[in-house]
Amino acid sequence: MKKTLLALAITSLLPAAAFADVTVYGKANVSLQGTDEASYSSANGNQADGSKVELLSNASRIGVKGGEEVNSKLKVIYQFEYQTEVDDGTGGGQTFAQRNIYLGLQGIAGTLMGGHFDTPTKVAQEKIDLFNDLEGDITHIFKGEIRASNIVQYVSPTFGGGFSGSVAYVTEETDGVTKQNNPATVDTSSGVSASFGYNSSAFYVGVAADQDVEANGVDLIRLVGRLTLGAFQFGLLGESYDNDNTGVDDEGFVGSAMWNMTDKWALKAQYGDSDVRWIDSKSASLGLDYKMTKSATLYGYYTKVENGVTDVMEPTLDNYRDDDYVGVGLDYKF
Amino acid sequence: MKLILAMFIGACCAVQAYADDNCASAVDAADSMNVNQKDCDYTNEGLNGVLHKAFKKGSEGAVLETAEAKSAVAPVAAVAAVQTNKVTDTNLSLRVEVDQWSNVALARTQLLPKAMEKCPKGFSVQRENYRPLPMGRIDLTIEFTCFK
Numbered sequence: 001m002k003k004t005l006l007a008l009a010i011t012s013l014l015p016a017a018a019f020a021d022v023t024v025y026g027k028a029n030v031s032l033q034g035t036d037e038a039s040y041s042s043a044n045g046n047q048a049d050g051s052k053v054e055l056l057s058n059a060s061r062i063g064v065k066g067g068e069e070v071n072s073k074l075k076v077i078y079q080f081e082y083q084t085e086v087d088d089g090t091g092g093g094q095t096f097a098q099r100n101i102y103l104g105l106q107g108i109a110g111t112l113m114g115g116h117f118d119t120p121t122k123v124a125q126e127k128i129d130l131f132n133d134l135e136g137d138i139t140h141i142f143k144g145e146i147r148a149s150n151i152v153q154y155v156s157p158t159f160g161g162g163f164s165g166s167v168a169y170v171t172e173e174t175d176g177v178t179k180q181n182n183p184a185t186v187d188t189s190s191g192v193s194a195s196f197g198y199n200s201s202a203f204y205v206g207v208a209a210d211q212d213v214e215a216n217g218v219d220l221i222r223l224v225g226r227l228t229l230g231a232f233q234f235g236l237l238g239e240s241y242d243n244d245n246t247g248v249d250d251e252g253f254v255g256s257a258m259w260n261m262t263d264k265w266a267l268k269a270q271y272g273d274s275d276v277r278w279i280d281s282k283s284a285s286l287g288l289d290y291k292m293t294k295s296a297t298l299y300g301y302y303t304k305v306e307n308g309v310t311d312v313m314e315p316t317l318d319n320y321r322d323d324d325y326v327g328v329g330l331d332y333k334f
Numbered sequence: 335m336k337l338i339l340a341m342f343i344g345a346c347c348a349v350q351a352y353a354d355d356n357c358a359s360a361v362d363a364a365d366s367m368n369v370n371q372k373d374c375d376y377t378n379e380g381l382n383g384v385l386h387k388a389f390k391k392g393s394e395g396a397v398l399e400t401a402e403a404k405s406a407v408a409p410v411a412a413v414a415a416v417q418t419n420k421v422t423d424t425n426l427s428l429r430v431e432v433d434q435w436s437n438v439a440l441a442r443t444q445l446l447p448k449a450m451e452k453c454p455k456g457f458s459v460q461r462e463n464y465r466p467l468p469m470g471r472i473d474l475t476i477e478f479t480c481f482k
Binding site: 022023024025026027061063065077079081100104106111113117118123126155157158164199263264293294295333334 | 359362365366368369370381382385434470471
C-alpha cells in the first residue's frame with residue numbers, strides 16, 4: 001500500500017525530479033480582538049460608537065515556491081501563494097485569494113520575473129512594520145502598499161556586500177492596478193516602481209519610488225531605515241505622496257522599536273503620523289510576543305488609530321475617527 | 335520632506351552592530367520577496383519537512399511511504415528530522431533537534447528503533463550528547479555500536 005491516490009495526484013502535478021526543489025509553506029494567524037470604533041462629527045457630535053469582539057484571520061496563507069536549474073548560470077524560479085481566511089472562510093467569496101505569485105528567470109546578471117506581487121516600494125518597508133497585518137499595519141495610514149497585477153520586475157544581484165536594486169514595470173492592462181484606480185477621464189499609462197538599498201542583518205537603508213503605479217499622475221517616495229543593536233531593533237519609514245490629479249502633496253512617517261527581552265519574549269512599539277492616506281492620521285501600537293516554539297508565537301497588542309474619515313482626495317474635514325483595538329492572537333508558521 | 339531626509343541620513347549613519355544571521359522561516363522568506371537571499375534548506379522544516387519525508391523520489395515518480403510517514407508525522411511538532419551523522423561498519427550516530435525538554439524522552443525513544451534499522455543484530459548505546467540550541471531547543475545526539 002505504498003501508492004495512494006494522494007501520491008498519484010501530487011505525482012501528476014510535480015515531476016519527481018523537481019520535487020526536491022519545492023518548498024511548501026504557510027502560516028495561520030488568528031486573533032481575538034476587542035474593537036471600539038467611534039466616529040465624530042464637528043456638526044452633529046458623536047455619530048457612531050460601536051464596540052464588538054471579533055475573531056480575525058490576519059493574512060493566513062499557504063504557498064509553494066521553488067526553482068530548477070537550467071544550467072550552472074541560469075535558474076527558473078517561481079512562487080504561488082494564496083491567502084485563506086481562517087476565521088470565516090469567506091475571503092471576499094474566494095476560498096483562496098492570490099497573494100505574491102510569480103515566475104522568473106534568475107542568472108548571474110540578476111532576476112527577471114513577472115506576475116502579481118508586491119511592488120519594490122512595498123517590499124522596501126522590510127521589517128520595520130512590527131504590526132504587519134494587524135490594525136497597526138502601516139497600510140492603514142500610508143499609501144504605496146500595493147500588490148500589483150501584470151507587473152514585470154528586474155532585481156539586481158546583491159553586490160558590494162549588501163547593495164541591491166529593483167525596478168518594476170506595471171502594465172496598463174485594464175485588469176491591473178494602474179488602470180483600475182484611474183478616473184475614466186484620465187489617460188491611462190503604465191507605472192514604474194523602483195527601489196535601491198543596502199541590507200545586512202545589522203542594518204538596512206533603502207529608498208523607493210512609485211510613478212503612476214497607484215494611478216496616473218500619482219507619485220510616491222519612500223525612505224526606510226532599520227538598525228539592530230543586540231536585542232533591540234529600531235525602524236523608521238518616511239513617505240512623500242504627490243497626486244497631480246487632486247493637487248494633494250502630503251507626507252508621513254512611522255517609527256518602530258522592538259526589544260527582544262529574552263529568546264522567547266519581545267516587546268514592541270510603533271507610532272505613525274501621516275496625512276498620506278487619511279487626514280491627520282495617527283496610529284500608536286504596543287505589543288508583546290511570546291515565542292512558544294520556533295514556529296508558534298502567542299501575541300497581544302493594543303492599537304489606537306485617529307484620523308479624518310474622508311480620503312485626502314475628498315478633503316472634507318468634518319468627520320473624524322477615534323478607534324481602539326486590543327487583542328490576543330496566535331501565529332503558527334508551518 | 336526635510337524631516338524624511340533627516341530620518342534617512344540618520345539611518346545611513348547608524349552604527350553596524352551584532353545581529354542574528356539565521357535563516358528565516360520559509361513563510362517569512364517568501365514574504366520578504368527577496369530573490370537574492372541565501373538558499374536555506376527547508377526539507378526538514380514544518381509542512382515541507384513532512385511532505386519531503388512522506389514523498390521520496392522514485393523511478394516512477396513521487397512515492398508515498400506510508401510506513402515511514404506514520405513515524406515521521408507524529409513527532410514532527412516536537413522533533414525535527416533525525417539526522418544520521420556517521421555510519422561505519424559498527425558505529426552509528428543519530429542526531430535530532432527537540433523543541434523542549436519534555437519531548438526529549440520521546441525523541442530518544444524514536445531514535446532507538448531507527449538505530450535498530452541500521453543495526454539489525456542489535457546495538458549498544460555508547461554515548462548521549464545534549465547541546466542547547468536557540469529558542470530553548472535541544473540538540474540530542476546518540477552514538478551507537480552495532481552488534482556484529
